[in-house]
Amino acid sequence: AQRVTQPEKLLSVFKGAPVELKCNHSYSGSPELFWYVQYSRQRLQLLLRHISRESIKGFTADLNKGETSFHLKKPFAQEEDSAMYYCALSVNAGNMLTFGGGTRLMVKP
């Protein structure tokens, strides 16, 4: 079974600092990759997906096929970015997601 690994459970940075949340997966094919976010007292929601190649709230994520990684990056963190971030992978027609363990991002003032 494919695995999704987020090596950091907690990442703490100061406001304005760059942020990189790491995500690695074990799937050798061409998966669909997503970043989901859960802000305090809100539902888990999609942040971005690799197929869209978009920037959402200043975040970007590039699929590095050679290293099977999909790290989430933002050049200047904001306090409102504090949340739980989950990397997820889908490889089949049922759109079943395999989630990483999550990284809590804390942005300090």
Next chain:
Amino acid sequence: NAGVTQTPKFRILKIGQSMTLQCTQDMNHNYMYWYRQDPGMGLKLIYYSVGAGITDKGEVPNGYNVSRSTTEDFPLRLELAAPSQTSVYFCASSSAPSTQPQHFGDGTRLSIL
């Protein structure tokens, strides 16, 4: 804008009791999912459905059952509650395979004592 609605939000059960976690969505999504999230862990898929009348097991189906009689509803049943089923349960739905995002409910926090 209800989206995915889960009830109840919290529940405490005794070992051996049974209960049904309700999930309904108003987006006419064909695909629905049940996940559990244990403390400090990611979400794990319990069961999923690709349409009314069709369900299949996910990664951790033991101790649970589901049904999908309508497009809107996807209840999750615990027949004999065990302490290992203490978790937060999330229901989700999506409109199409693979590239489409899943929409999540608020979750049900379940404790088995």
